[in-house]
Amino acid sequence: MVMVRMVEDGAAAPEVQAVFDEIKTARKTDWINNFWKVLAAYPPTLHRIWATVKQVMAPGAIDPLTKEMIYVAVSVTNNCEYCIHSHTAAAKNKGMTDEMFAELLAVVGLANETNRLANGYQIPVDEKFKPKFD
Amino acid sequence: MVMVRMVEDGAAAPEVQAVFDEIKTARKTDWINNFWKVLAAYPPTLHRIWATVKQVMAPGAIDPLTKEMIYVAVSVTNNCEYCIHSHTAAAKNKGMTDEMFAELLAVVGLANETNRLANGYQIPVDEKFKPKFD
Amino acid sequence: MVMVRMVEDGAAAPEVQAVFDEIKTARKTDWINNFWKVLAAYPPTLHRIWATVKQVMAPGAIDPLTKEMIYVAVSVTNNCEYCIHSHTAAAKNKGMTDEMFAELLAVVGLANETNRLANGYQIPVDEKFKPKFD
Amino acid sequence: MVMVRMVEDGAAAPEVQAVFDEIKTARKTDWINNFWKVLAAYPPTLHRIWATVKQVMAPGAIDPLTKEMIYVAVSVTNNCEYCIHSHTAAAKNKGMTDEMFAELLAVVGLANETNRLANGYQIPVDEKFKPKFD
Amino acid sequence: MVMVRMVEDGAAAPEVQAVFDEIKTARKTDWINNFWKVLAAYPPTLHRIWATVKQVMAPGAIDPLTKEMIYVAVSVTNNCEYCIHSHTAAAKNKGMTDEMFAELLAVVGLANETNRLANGYQIPVDEKFKPKFD
Amino acid sequence: MVMVRMVEDGAAAPEVQAVFDEIKTARKTDWINNFWKVLAAYPPTLHRIWATVKQVMAPGAIDPLTKEMIYVAVSVTNNCEYCIHSHTAAAKNKGMTDEMFAELLAVVGLANETNRLANGYQIPVDEKFKPKFD
Numbered sequence: 001m002v003m004v005r006m007v008e009d010g011a012a013a014p015e016v017q018a019v020f021d022e023i024k025t026a027r028k029t030d031w032i033n034n035f036w037k038v039l040a041a042y043p044p045t046l047h048r049i050w051a052t053v054k055q056v057m058a059p060g061a062i063d064p065l066t067k068e069m070i071y072v073a074v075s076v077t078n079n080c081e082y083c084i085h086s087h088t089a090a091a092k093n094k095g096m097t098d099e100m101f102a103e104l105l106a107v108v109g110l111a112n113e114t115n116r117l118a119n120g121y122q123i124p125v126d127e128k129f130k131p132k133f134d
Numbered sequence: 135m136v137m138v139r140m141v142e143d144g145a146a147a148p149e150v151q152a153v154f155d156e157i158k159t160a161r162k163t164d165w166i167n168n169f170w171k172v173l174a175a176y177p178p179t180l181h182r183i184w185a186t187v188k189q190v191m192a193p194g195a196i197d198p199l200t201k202e203m204i205y206v207a208v209s210v211t212n213n214c215e216y217c218i219h220s221h222t223a224a225a226k227n228k229g230m231t232d233e234m235f236a237e238l239l240a241v242v243g244l245a246n247e248t249n250r251l252a253n254g255y256q257i258p259v260d261e262k263f264k265p266k267f268d
Numbered sequence: 269m270v271m272v273r274m275v276e277d278g279a280a281a282p283e284v285q286a287v288f289d290e291i292k293t294a295r296k297t298d299w300i301n302n303f304w305k306v307l308a309a310y311p312p313t314l315h316r317i318w319a320t321v322k323q324v325m326a327p328g329a330i331d332p333l334t335k336e337m338i339y340v341a342v343s344v345t346n347n348c349e350y351c352i353h354s355h356t357a358a359a360k361n362k363g364m365t366d367e368m369f370a371e372l373l374a375v376v377g378l379a380n381e382t383n384r385l386a387n388g389y390q391i392p393v394d395e396k397f398k399p400k401f402d
Numbered sequence: 403m404v405m406v407r408m409v410e411d412g413a414a415a416p417e418v419q420a421v422f423d424e425i426k427t428a429r430k431t432d433w434i435n436n437f438w439k440v441l442a443a444y445p446p447t448l449h450r451i452w453a454t455v456k457q458v459m460a461p462g463a464i465d466p467l468t469k470e471m472i473y474v475a476v477s478v479t480n481n482c483e484y485c486i487h488s489h490t491a492a493a494k495n496k497g498m499t500d501e502m503f504a505e506l507l508a509v510v511g512l513a514n515e516t517n518r519l520a521n522g523y524q525i526p527v528d529e530k531f532k533p534k535f536d
Numbered sequence: 537m538v539m540v541r542m543v544e545d546g547a548a549a550p551e552v553q554a555v556f557d558e559i560k561t562a563r564k565t566d567w568i569n570n571f572w573k574v575l576a577a578y579p580p581t582l583h584r585i586w587a588t589v590k591q592v593m594a595p596g597a598i599d600p601l602t603k604e605m606i607y608v609a610v611s612v613t614n615n616c617e618y619c620i621h622s623h624t625a626a627a628k629n630k631g632m633t634d635e636m637f638a639e640l641l642a643v644v645g646l647a648n649e650t651n652r653l654a655n656g657y658q659i660p661v662d663e664k665f666k667p668k669f670d
Numbered sequence: 671m672v673m674v675r676m677v678e679d680g681a682a683a684p685e686v687q688a689v690f691d692e693i694k695t696a697r698k699t700d701w702i703n704n705f706w707k708v709l710a711a712y713p714p715t716l717h718r719i720w721a722t723v724k725q726v727m728a729p730g731a732i733d734p735l736t737k738e739m740i741y742v743a744v745s746v747t748n749n750c751e752y753c754i755h756s757h758t759a760a761a762k763n764k765g766m767t768d769e770m771f772a773e774l775l776a777v778v779g780l781a782n783e784t785n786r787l788a789n790g791y792q793i794p795v796d797e798k799f800k801p802k803f804d
Contacts, residue, residue, distance in 0.1 A: 435664070436662050455646070472640060473647045479614060487666065488665050517611055517616035523574045527617060531569070
């Protein structure tokens with residue numbers, strides 16, 4: 001059963017190829033990874049996700065490496081195999097060392113543990129912590 | 135139905151009070167939040183979690199603010215209400231601005247979206263991304 | 269906005285009241301908790317879930333208290349507030365002590381932590397552990 | 403390590419074979435997929451799940467194709483590889499086109515994103531949205 | 537502790553008010569729900585999410601009511617309280633009856649159950665189901 | 671791309687080898703599984719997790735087999751492949767029979783189903799079930 005057709009770089013319709021070219025330029029690479037080749041089978045999603053990635057992952061108040069490590073933290077928590085692989089690779093490209101990766105996973109593991117302790121005991125939120133919407 | 139008894143600061147057995155005192159010193163505060171008061175009802179968990187938090191959240195290759203934001207990212211993904219509140223407060227204490235929080239949530243949201251696109255299409259991991267264990 | 273109408277015990281149609289009566293007899297109580305009153309608004313689900321609960325939670329190779337604690341472990345991991353409350357109460361009725369509850373949450377917390385370490389490092393499954401389907 | 407023994411179609415005990423035959427008739431196929439062959443090793447679960455599937459997935463107020471797409475949405479969110487494969491195949495058999503699948507994943511992705519934004523900001527539920535149980 | 541400031545309809549900066557006005561027109565209502573008022577505190581996310589919602593939730597190969605029910609299915613699986621409330625309301629506005637809601641939850645419940653049976657038994661994906669990427 | 675280097679038993683630095691030796695003694699085996707070999711690349715996590723496992727999984731108010739089955743329940747709910755494999759193996763070593771495993775998965779499946787029914791209907795917690803913190 002064919003789930004989806006990958007669109008190869010160089011063999012894409014112009015509107016798709018334009019996104020591929022932009023990805024390659026932005027990432028200083030001549031390689032398109034499977035994620036984009038699969039999304040390309042449905043151009044509205046390809047365009048939307050690439051536009052979103054450009055906006056959200058750009059340098060801002062948080063630097064790009066920290067953003068990438070946050071991405072890994074979410075992907076690990078959700079157990080998304082593809083995402084763990086691709087975003088760990090991206091984080092390493094942006095400067096994450098082996099020790100930083102080890103510390104990152106230690107925090108992710110700990111957060112997952114204490115999340116369950118807080119939930120399991122149904123600990124009431126301290127008044128001091130409660131958000132106030134005004 | 136009583137789920138658990140909170141142990142109040144100042145009214146705790148010596149081995150528990152010692153942890154409370156250490157928490158207050160480390161955090162430069164005279165306030166113990168509910169999480170620790172609940173864990174204190176079962177001292178082995180109180181001791182273990184506090185020892186772990188001290189080790190994992192200490193400055194290292196990753197700075198404490200980044201670690202705290204990673205903690206928030208996991209707590210949001212797991213929808214742990216107590217943890218979102220307490221770790222957002224902690225991150226703000228360590229310097230997270232409103233704009234950093236907004237960018238943090240943007241990354242967490244995007245990661246959760248693309249995690250499902252990767253899973254839904256069952257995208258095969260590129261050879262280049264595959265970890266090699268040697 | 270009304271999401272669902274609760275069907276009150278004593279004011280239910282005969283086919284629903286029959287399930288309510290069976291629940292009260294089986295649990296040696298004269299009280300129907302909200303879960304069943306909500307399901308009763310759609311009788312096919314009420315019948316199916318009660319029949320399933322009777323089969324799955326009955327004494328078997330695993331005793332009822334252990335089954336109830338496994339139920340709590342899942343509910344904590346999923347952060348289902350209603351389920352944590354109702355199944356912790358059920359486990360206490362079946363003999364779970366405060367110390368057992370504390371140990372239960374310690375295991376649940378640890379499992380959630382190591383689950384993320386295993387996923388984060390993408391640790392390959394040892395040949396010895398791999399299931400063999402024959 | 404053998405986790406479970408698959409029961410093959412044609413080599414099953416009568417009570418199991420009866421379910422296999424019913425599945426083949428209902429689905430107009432002569433093929434039993436692994437899910438049922440694995441469940442068959444423990445007949446109480448085989449019987450219960452098949453009875454449930456027949457009831458829940460039958461045509462009703464929601465048509466069978468829509469139900470199957472909802473099934474895929476949940477399986478993608480949970481990242482259940484087997485379930486994504488088998489229910490995507492089932493949805494295609496019931497008429498899901500490639501474009502519908504692409505739109506389905508776009509909705510699933512977006513929902514996972516905004517779920518985290520709502521959780522992360524701990525947005526209070528508008529009074530207007532709150533369910534009223536009467 | 538203030539987590540975020542809600543921007544009220546009628547008291548927003550022009551670029552935000554423009555989105556609020558568009559939402560009201562598109563939804564034929566004069567009411568802005570909290571989700572948008574919170575996002576408005578950080579305009580880049582407000583603009584991005586509203587543009588995405590318009591694209592993804594528009595009529596296409598899947599009708600808007602079905603898309604809304606898929607949204608509810610994901611929100612229930614993730615236990616996002618705000619999202620369950622707001623998207624159930626939206627689905628009811630688009631024609632979901634009480635019976636359809638009951639069937640929807642039955643499918644969501646069943647999918648979550650069989651997802652764990654498939655994962656727990658680590659059932660191998662049948663060759664026939666495997667996607668082929670070409 | 672090398673994600674992490676496995677540290678082999680017999681070729682480890684003294685502080686790591688000491689943990690390996692302790693694991694082998696405690697488990698009456700001469701085999702170190704991949705989980706520990708991967709953690710060993712970052713000794714602080716290796717030491718912390720092994721110390722935690724020893725404390726949490728030790729006999730206490732809950733027996734070791736029950737603790738191991740609770741571990742499997744969490745791992746199945748999270749869909750952590752490595753963890754399902756390794757902890758199912760551990761539970762079998764501690765006496766879990768095939769029938770107990772089948773019952774365990776039936777409870778895990780049911781809990782995941784009813785968790786979503788409770789969440790989906792947003793069932794209010796009965797007063798009687800609410801925890802009281804004093």
